[in-house]
Amino acid sequence: MxxxxxxxxxxxxxxxxxxxxxxxxxxxxxxxxxxxxxxxxxxxxxxxxxxxxYKSKEDLYLAVVMRGVEIMYELFKRATSTGEPVMKLISNLGDAYFEFFKNNWQYFRMMYFRDNPRLHQQVSSEMLNVCLEQDRRVWKLVIDLIQRAIDEGYLQKNISPVQAGIILWSNSTGLMRQMDRGDNYWQEQMGVNLEETLRLSNALLLDAMMTEKAKQEYPSMVI
Amino acid sequence: MxxxxxxxxxxxxxxxxxxxxxxxxxxxxxxxxxxxxxxxxxxxxxxxxxxxxYKSKEDLYLAVVMRGVEIMYELFKRATSTGEPVMKLISNLGDAYFEFFKNNWQYFRMMYFRDNPRLHQQVSSEMLNVCLEQDRRVWKLVIDLIQRAIDEGYLQKNISPVQAGIILWSNSTGLMRQMDRGDNYWQEQMGVNLEETLRLSNALLLDAMMTEKAKQEYPSMVI
DNA sequence: TTAATTAATGACTAACAGTTATTTATTGAG
DNA sequence: CTCAATAAATAACTGTTAGTCATTAATTAA
Known part of the structure; x- marks a missing residue:
């Protein structure tokens, strides 16, 4: 049959x-x-x-978005599978997210959709669940890595890996969205290089999260 | 006449x-x-x-958004005009943004519109300029405050006030958007309290930006 | 009083998401 | 091979809505 x-x-x-x-x-x-x-x-x-x-235009849209998430996932996977020390992998992960943004900014933009609850009106619950599931995969990758860094004594124990993940993620996303504005507002009006600002903010956050051990072993990550 | x-x-x-x-x-x-x-x-x-x-639906929408920005501006103005020491004012400002989010989440949501370049298609350039101008007012308030903190020796000189402002802003916005998701994903699936995470991330960033002098004078802001 | 200007209207158009009655293609039984 | 049953695809249709424009109403100044 x-x-x-x-x-x-x-x-x-x-x-x-x-x-x-x-x-x-x-x-x-x-x-x-x-x-x-x-x-x-x-x-x-x-x-x-x-x-x-597909049940609606929005469902179809999300199906495409999920292709973007897949690309992102693969990049993340690759960036964290080099066998390097865990703090280097965290740094790689940040770089991979930025690479994704630079090379796939259209997908990055499409993802704006996902955190605007107002736009979800027309999305079927099935599609929403598929999305949540795919999200979970990406987050698992991020959180497991941070957990490893905590376990190995590089990141402070009093910060939960999920919290650390959300913070680093939100921070990078927010800055990349600023970069993605049509105008070059920050560069032209304020003389600020956002790429440098992204690096700085990640460095600041990691610096504040790292243990003494980590600062000794990774002096280049200390500001 | x-x-x-x-x-x-x-x-x-x-x-x-x-x-x-x-x-x-x-x-x-x-x-x-x-x-x-x-x-x-x-x-x-x-x-x-x-x-x-009004030239378009989007123009009218932005006119309403600007009322929200006005409310936010007034809250910021009040939070930073108490005559308290400058680092306390910075902390107040963060709280004021969070209060704005809690009490005016509908306005907060409407503001999503502004950083999605794709949605701006129908907006007249006049309206866009009025918006930019109003933005500038808010940013001036934030940046001037941070500049003061640098001048008084509380924040490190090697971080530009604009950069510091963008970083703190992006970070808070990103986390509040997570809070604004329809579901309670982070709380329910991951057991993470986002309000606590917001406080933590602000603390981490400020900790990494503060000078030794600041850490001595404001021990409560050290993690 | 009236001509001219300004403000407001509502019927109209064009575009588009989504539906449904119909047609076309495929399959499997006799 | 034939043909009824099922599945896949179509295209004409509906309902909604942003935006327009010819017409009407109100206001002003002579």
């Missing part, structure tokens, strides 16, 4: 084709300016068919 | 009335779900009239 399986594969394949078409449009125009008709044309399908595979 | 002036006043008044109506709708429903017809009805005007006063 291989027919059902083949059909399942073909269905999955079609879902992927639709994502690919949606991706090219969404990355280019963003959620608001992209239209389902346009995506249908790019996918060489009718609009109705799109709705056989 | 007082007639022209009166007309000018009336026009300004009408603009305010429209903002008031728009505010009640936008705070409630957000940009996407609010409709211009609905706002027109709330303002007891026809939709056409709205467009005599």
């Amino acid at each position: 291989g027919i059902l399986e083949r059909k399942e594969r073909e269905k999955e394949h079609r879902r992927e084709e639709i994502i690919a078409a949606a991706q090219s449009i969404f990355l280019d125009k963003g959620l608001q300016l992209a239209t389902m008709d346009e995506i249908a044309e790019a996918a060489e399908l009718s609009k109705g068919t799109l709705y056989l595979y | 007082g007639i022209l002036e009166r007309k000018e006043r009336e026009k300004e008044h009408r603009r305010e009335e429209i903002i008031a109506a728009a505010q009640s709708i936008f705070l409630d429903k957000g940009l996407q779900l609010a409709t211009m017809d609905e706002i027109a009805e709330a303002a007891e005007l026809s939709k056409g009239t709205l467009y005599l006063y």
Whole structure:
């Protein structure tokens, strides 16, 4: 009874084709300016068919966002699998996030969607759960790494690894979003280099979190 | 020739009335779900009239956002005008931002709009400039305060006040946005209290920025 | 009183997300 | 091979909404 399986594969394949078409449009125009008709044309399908595979425009959008998260995950995985000492890996992880931003800023922008509760109105709960699950993967990677650094005595025990993760993440994200503004406000009006500011802020946070042992072993990370 | 002036006043008044109506709708429903017809009805005007006063829905939205920024500015002004020592004022400022978030989370959400370049498509350049100008006021307040702390020898000279401001701001904003998620993800799934995390991250950053003198004079701010 | 100017209206258009009745393609039984 | 049943895809359609514009109402100055 291989027919059902083949059909399942073909269905999955079609879902992927639709994502690919949606991706090219969404990355280019963003959620608001992209239209389902346009995506249908790019996918060489009718609009109705799109709705056989995805419940709403927002669902389809999130499916594309998840591809971006996948890219990010792979970058993170690679950056933390070099076998280097744990504090170096944490530093690598920060760099990897910044690399992701620089090379995939369109995906980075698409992700804005995810933390605006107002925009989630049209998203199906299934899709939302799939997203949460994928998030968890990324966060597990981050948190496990920080836990390791604590266990090895490099980061202070009184800060929970989750807290440390959120703090470092929020900080980097906030600064990269400033970089992503259309204008060059900070550079031009204020004479501030945001890339340098990002490095500084990560250094400040890590410096405040590191133990004495870490500061001795990684003098280059001390400010 | 007082007639022209009166007309000018009336026009300004009408603009305010429209903002008031728009505010009640936008705070409630957000940009996407609010409709211009609905706002027109709330303002007891026809939709056409709205467009005599504001160029687009997004322009009107930003006019409302600016009221939120005004509220924030006044809170910041008050928090930093108590005559207390400068490091206490910086701490007050952080608290004031958090208070703003707690008491005006709808405005806080509306402000998401401002750093998504994709959403700005429909905004007139005039409105954008007015916004930039109002931003500058808030930032001047923050940066001047930090500059004072540097001048008085409490914050390290090698960090520019603008950089310090952006870092503290990004960090707080990022964490408050996590708090603003519909779900209680961090609390429920990860057992992390975000309010505590916010305090911690601010403390970490300030600790890393403070001079020895500051740490001696403000032992409570040392971690 | 009236012509001219300004303010306001509401019917209209165009665009777009999402639906549904219909058509086309595929499958499996006789 | 035929044909009924099922699945996949379509395209015309609906409802909603941002934004426009021709028309009407109100105000002003001569």
